[in-house]
Every structure is written in C-alpha cells, then in structure tokens.
Amino acid sequence: MVDHDHAPDCDCGANGTSRRGFMAGCGAALALTIAGGELETATAAQGGPRPIGPLLDDMPDNWGRFGDDDELGAINYLGGREIAAGMTAVTDYNSESAARFTLQDPITGNAIDALVSDVENPTTDTGDPMFPGRFPARRTNWADASDETGSLATAPADGGMAFADDAFATPLYIQGATHADALGHGWYDGQLYNGFDAATTHTPREFQEGVRGINNLNAVPGDPELGSVEMTHGLGRGDISQAADAGVVGRGVLLDVGRHMGTEGPNGTWLPLDTTGENEDAAITLADLQETADAQGTEIRERDIVLIRTGAIERTKDTDAEWHALGEPGLTYSDALIEWAHNMQIPYMGADNLAVEQITQQVTTDDVADNRADLTGTYLLPLHGAFLRDLGLTLNEVMDLSGLAEQCAEDGIYEFMFSGAPLHVEMATGGPINPVVVKATAEDMTDSETSDDPEPTETETETETEVDTDNQTDTDASGETDTDTEATAASGDGFGIAAAAAGFAGLAGAAARALRDGPAE
Template sequence: MLRGVRSVRQGKVFTCGEVIGHPDGDPLWPGRAPARREMTVDKDSYVRGDMAPLPGGAEFADDRIDMFLQGSTQFDALGHVWYDDQLWNGYPASGTVGGLRKASILPVAQRGVVGRGILLDMATYMGKPYLEKGDLFGLEDLLDCAKRQGVTIEKHDILCLRLGFLQLLRVQGPELFYQDFLEPGLTYSPELVDWFYEMEIPCLSTDTISNETELDPAIGVQIPLHCALMRNLGVTFNEVCNFEALAQDSQADGQWDFLYAAAPLKVAEAAGAPVNVLAIK
C-alpha cells in the first residue's frame, strides 16, 4: 500500500467505475439483465397526495435499484468460480448453496484492495483504439507493453489492463456488440500463471467483463484464468472498469503507476459486488 501512496505525485483523481443504468445500456455478461432503478418517492408523490410534506415543509425523493451484483464494475468473490467441487483454499463447493458461506465477497469488502496500480494500455500497444473479438495476448505482450511504456512491474502491484473493448458497446450498439459474443483478452499459459505466483500479484483489473477471453482457443477451456489465478492462487478479479480517462492522461504525462483503491459493497454471502475504483496519481 505504501508503494501506492508514493505513486501519488500530481493529485489527480480518476474514478474507473461504469455508470449503472446507463441510458445507452450497461456492459453485461450475456444473460444478465440490466439494472432497473425506480423512484419510490418523488414530487408526483406529493402532488397525488400519496405523501405529505414533513413538519416544516420539506419534501424528499427516494429510489431503489434491482440489479445483478456483477452487472457493472465489480469484484468477484474468491468463491465465484470453482472446479473439482472445491473453491479457493479447498472450501467445498457445496458451501455456495443459498449463499457463499466461505470465500464470499465480504472479506474482500471489509479489507478493501489498496496498492500500487500499473496500467498497461494493451489496445494502444497492439495498434488499435480498442481491441475487438478475437484479439488475444499473453505474458510476453504484457511485459513488452510495460517496457514500451517505460514502467516496471514490481512485486505486489495491482495489474490493470486497458483493452477498450467495452467502448464498442457505445460505438456499435448492443445488437452488433453482443452478436457472436467473444471478448478479447489475456490467454492462459503455465508461464503466465507462474509469473503471477512469483510476482505475488494480488489483483487483476481490466475493462472487460471477464478479465480474459472466455474460451481459450489454444486449450479449449472456458475461463481458465478464473480457475488458475482466482481459484488456485487467490488473485482477486476486478472487472468492467473504465480506464479511458486514466489511459488518456497517462499517455499525456507518461505516468502509468498510481494509488489504486477499491472497496466493493459489503454484501453478506455474495459471489461479487459493485465497486467504484479510484486511481490517484
């Protein structure tokens, strides 16, 4: 954390959370419904006579939201994905029935995730404004991108990757964006997993929904990094970030490291929770 604090040199603050309930649509994993926000009290409540002004004349507005906890910028719980009937740390998968009694989002939320963040602009590195379906990269690309940006990835850094893919939702519209949906991104390799282990990377954060390409074409396995990094190593996954403003500023001033600070909502027994990530330079 103190290395992250030492990265604060300019006093610039960037919020990297997506807008929940965006009028042009939320970036969602296919099959999840968008957030629905509704007013429960507003001026019409008083006009209709459903509500009376408070003593002294004050009135107020109130609203509620119905959403998937992983339906916007969010953290996965360590128990979100498993295989062989075991979660992270060997907890039984049966402990997820009705709610995650182990490895839920709550311990992450209670502690928060704070440290030195490193942003790697993978889209720019690959010569594109944003990556598209089928664009893949691996460990060598990560290291080469960092070298080109002139930044050194150190032990315990929080790795943030800008792909720009979710910006296509605004450019293309939902129908084309979700057609034959396949996110670009990081692909599995034993070398990549070993590097995460040796570098003790605590958190992988990207501006995609899955933090990896969903079906790895080389091995034919779906979400292998969720299994190899999250389930096996305990790497937290922060997904659906918006790094556009941060990347533009970093391209301009050449500073790619920052204080990363995030605390997902404290939801008991949940498999994930929304978060608004702060990047402070």
C-alpha cells in the same frame, strides 16, 4: 491439488502448430458456436471444451499460505508497505499535479439489444455491459415532488424537508456491472479457493421476518414470481464480504495493451473482437503484457495491482462499433503467466472487459511446458480457475479505464495509488465497486519543460533484486502477512529497470522528472 487421469480430446496443436494456425483449425468451430450461445451443441460437436483440472494440476496455488481458514486470498499481500508504495507513486511527483479517476461503468439501465432480445450478435447498440442471462438494472423513484409517488413525498411538517427516494425496479445483478469477484465465485473439481467444498456455494440463510421479493430467480429461463422471501442461499465460504472488509489499496499500474497493440477503434486503440477463436490479435499473452510495459516505460513491481485496458468498454459506448459479449479480447492462459502472477504475488487484477480473460481460449504448445503438450486444446475461462480458485487473486471486471488511459498516454505516468472496496453484501458472489485512482499528472507541463534526454528518477535507479521464486510468505498466528519483501521488478521478464529507463525517453521522461523535482528555479 488432486491429480487427474487425463487423455487428450484431440491431437490439435500437439505437433508445434502456431497459435494462429491452431485457432483457425479445430478450435474455430467450437469458439464460433460458443460465441453464438450454443454451448451444449458445441460441446457435443467437438468433444470439449476440455476440463480445467488437468491443465492446472501442476500450477502453483496459495492454499494454506495465509492459514487453512483464509477466505481473503492474495489481498493479504497488501500490507502497510504496499499501501505506502501506492502513496509514493503519487507523492514522488509534484503533489499539486495529483488527480483522481473513478473506474466504474455507470449503471444507466440501458440495454444492449442483443442481450435482451432476438437481435443477432455482433450488435451496434449501446448500453450497460452485462453477460448474457443478466438484464440491466433499472431504478425508479418511489417518492419525489410529483403527485404519483408514496408517503415520503409529503413533508413531515409545514416548512420541513421533503425528499425524493428511489429503488431498483428490476434485479440488480451483482455480476452485471463494474464489480469485484468473490473468491467463491468460481471453482472446478468440486473445490473453491483454499480447498473449501463447492457445496458451500449453496449455503442457506433463514430470516425470521419475510420480505416481499422475487422467487424462482434462476440463471435458466423461467418466470420469476413475487412472494415472501424468508430464505436465501449464498456463499458460505469465500464471499465478497472478505474483500469488502479488507479494502484494496496499493500501487497500481495500467497496462494499456489496446493502445500499444490495437488495430481498431479511434486511433487504433482497441483490440479486435474474437467471436470465432481465429484472431490471435485479441488474445493477450504474458509477452504482450511485457511488451506493453516496456513500451510505456512501466515497471511492474511485486504486489502491484495490475489493470489491463483492451478498449472493450469503449465499444459498448460507440453506436458505430460492433460488440459481442462472448467475443471480447482479453488475457489468455499460459503456464508462464500463472507462474509470473504467483511469483510476483499479484493481489488484484482488473480489466475493462467482462471477464478479464477471453471466454474461449486455445491453449497451444507455446503456452505449456514441453512435458505438457497433451494438454493443448479449447478451454473456457481457465484463468478464473487459476486466479480465483488457486491463487486467491481477486478479479475486477467491467472497469472503465478510458479516462485514466488517456491521461497516462498524455503524460507517460502509468503508476498510481489504487483504492477501492466492493459493497459489503454478505454471502454474495461479488460486489459492485467504484475504484478510485489517485495519479500524478503532467497537465501543467509546457513545451519548454520537455526534453529528449531524461535524467533517471529515483525509481529508475533503484537496485533490482531477484524475485523469490519459492515465494514463501511468513504468516503469524493472527493471519497477518509479513510484508518485509521489497517491491521489485520481475527480473528476466522484461519488466525491469533497463526497460523502464528506455521507455521514459522523450516527453514521458521529462514529465516524470519535472513533476518529481518541481518547477525549475
């Protein structure tokens, strides 16, 4: 990566201030202003947010790992061994207990008023989660059994089939629903993943035949105009078609941080909103992920697909709950988190919020190495830079993890097979996706089958091996990744076998043993 000259914008946090103290200090006013949508005013008032480049200069990247022309990124790690690991996460238990869960938040067309009107945030209205500037997609019939629709309402011949058909009557914003981000979706310092020029994000495509559609459709306010669409612009590098063609299949794990550390919502399973930058309980750190995994008895292995639940999606369904698009809880930056994701070769990460990470973050001295204390400050979406642009780690946003999380909490089984592929839309910045999880369950367990003294399972007694911190992965001439690396725990980070064995005490351990071994003779 390119080195940058850097001078700190302020000395906040440079003297070892705690995360809570820092958030209540210089970062609070900026975070509050950004949460209200006044980004330019906030920037002028605080001299920030700080540029992401210097923060990430010394962090690892995967540029060139899979070839100089690679546009798929860390999904390359998901080979046959990883697919088999996902299957094993189900078949190691009683196969009759397998159940499937879909993770897409439905596209209803309902709008959260605060995002489409002058209503102030936080809002108690419900609707489809969407980022400010995008309104909900609404479809309508243009053929059905009524007298008001078009030619397809008429059967081709007496006694033949008649059909209903529909179309979106408003734009379908790809980033406005459950979706996977393309690696070219985000960048900094003029470069995308693998060093591609940011200018490629405005690659034109011309069509011989015009199609009536919307012109002047911009992120800034403006009146769209109907006309003939004969040229479009999109990602010339790193578009979502790469992930769509490859598909994403592997062993997945759920880290239910909301259930483990939540303080709000039903049974205290939601993390709080953080519209001002003052509430550290909304910020998910690497240590929080570790503690959640330990509490669940979950072993995170190399090349696992990691899903994180905060409770954010449930807020948008609860008419009594406050919600703020820019105040959702989520992951926050630290050097250790980036190095962990790199060393563990995490290929894919998803969450139930709008951005996986918090929109506004305060990086303190606790989050960076001792020689990087001058990099503390306020940042916007730094993990998108680290994950998408540097590591090529695909992000899946706005997932509905509520049903999956309830089942995991009931039976103590937080591993499963994850499968999904975003819609193949050429040159698109992302793709709508409805991931399917196949998971062993303990729904058929009885009280007599539970025990307080679980026996170790095969997974719990595997020999732990050290993660290769150099993380060198061989790539042959065809770009195929050598997947001989064993799936292992992140040694030294609290994700190991001992934690898993302890976490499986009681019902969870008994359920796992009973499912694996089948009913007693």
